[in-house]
Amino acid sequence: MEPFPRYFEPVSPDKASTFLLFNPPDTTEAYNPAHPNEQALDFAPASIQALAQRFKQHFSSNLWIENEHICMAFLQTLGGYVRFNYAYGREVAIIYEPKAIALRDEILAFLQKEHCRVVE
Incomplete structure (x- = not known):
């Protein structure tokens, strides 16, 4: 197993965070046999790993660190x-600088569309 790439995460009193819970609907609930033509084309990702891959396709990151945990x-x-x-x-967390609130809002909207809800 390869070690994580090294990265530096400065401690800053300005860092902000938003925490979400991933809660996809059951596939059987998403399917309505009474109206088969009205089904959503995009079902929720079946796992948080699939959600991360969708995120990777939608947003370009500078560094991607991933293991089984x-x-x-x-x-x-x-x-x-x-x-x-x-x-x-x-659990999904967005850790960001307040000056990047517009990008945080874009990421938040994406995650909420993917069945994540903000934890208050």
């Missing part, structure tokens, strides 16, 4: 990263 997508323009917690299978 965690996936972190570092985005320089975010001033932070998006963490997918594979160990628990549900």
